[in-house]
Amino acid sequence: MAERMKGLLPLAIAVAVVAFIYVELALNFTFHWATDGDLGNGLSLPKNFHFAAPAAFVAWALFFVLGGDGTAARRVSIGSVFGCSAALALFVFVTVTKGLPDFWTISLGVAVLAGILVILGGLGEWFVIPVTFATFASCLFWWIATGLDGWADLGGGVGNSVQALGKPATAGAGAFGGVISTPYGWVAVNVFVTLMVGVLCGLASARLAAVLTPKPATTRAPDPGGAAPAH
Numbered sequence: 001m002a003e004r005m006k007g008l009l010p011l012a013i014a015v016a017v018v019a020f021i022y023v024e025l026a027l028n029f030t031f032h033w034a035t036d037g038d039l040g041n042g043l044s045l046p047k048n049f050h051f052a053a054p055a056a057f058v059a060w061a062l063f064f065v066l067g068g069d070g071t072a073a074r075r076v077s078i079g080s081v082f083g084c085s086a087a088l089a090l091f092v093f094v095t096v097t098k099g100l101p102d103f104w105t106i107s108l109g110v111a112v113l114a115g116i117l118v119i120l121g122g123l124g125e126w127f128v129i130p131v132t133f134a135t136f137a138s139c140l141f142w143w144i145a146t147g148l149d150g151w152a153d154l155g156g157g158v159g160n161s162v163q164a165l166g167k168p169a170t171a172g173a174g175a176f177g178g179v180i181s182t183p184y185g186w187v188a189v190n191v192f193v194t195l196m197v198g199v200l201c202g203l204a205s206a207r208l209a210a211v212l213t214p215k216p217a218t219t220r221a222p223d224p225g226g227a228a229p230a231h
Helices: 002-033 053-065 070-097 104-123 129-145 184-212
Strands: 035-038 044-046
Touching (some): 002 035, 002 184, 053 184, 070 129, 129 184
16 A cells, blocks of 8 residues: 555645646636725735636546546546537526426426436447536536526626625625626536546646656666677
8 A cells, every 4th residue: 555655645745736737826816916995904806707616626527527638628628518519508508497496396307407408428438427427517516506597597706896895785695795696508618627627637747746756767688799708
């Protein structure tokens, strides 16, 4: 076990370094750099486009599960396209049917789209069903976390301003007073972009781990063309 842990040390260092850089950049971008106004607590209101920070780790994990190479990166990228597109279709369906206060429209939409994603697995080995499920779920998670925009009138993404957040009647009850309230279209875009960043993090950590891994010592083979030993 000790040898196995020692062998994982270069990868562990690489993942830690890349994870620190990613989280630092993603959160600063979302709450400090690309924003829509000062919240008065040292943070700012994120724009509709921001990083769904946890989603990158989903893609990163999928990248390693599938082999941690270029083929894995392509498969995760393709799965992200299908998963996020399915999520966007769900959001549109929910917006059209308006199921408030019931959740049957969400349940029905998820059921139908999950079945479609499974059937599409017959397209070829490049279509990895678990990847589409994981990326679809990432969008669904971020949609719920940012206000379920489209599920109800005046839901997430409406009144998303510093002034609205300053009023108890319009501010959300979540972290920072419901700061991340995002229109559903941007939810799909944000998660997809973040998933692609996760793929890049996977590639970067794999490359850095290869650099950090000690190269095995090589022994010089005897020269077959050398002089024959004396008798």
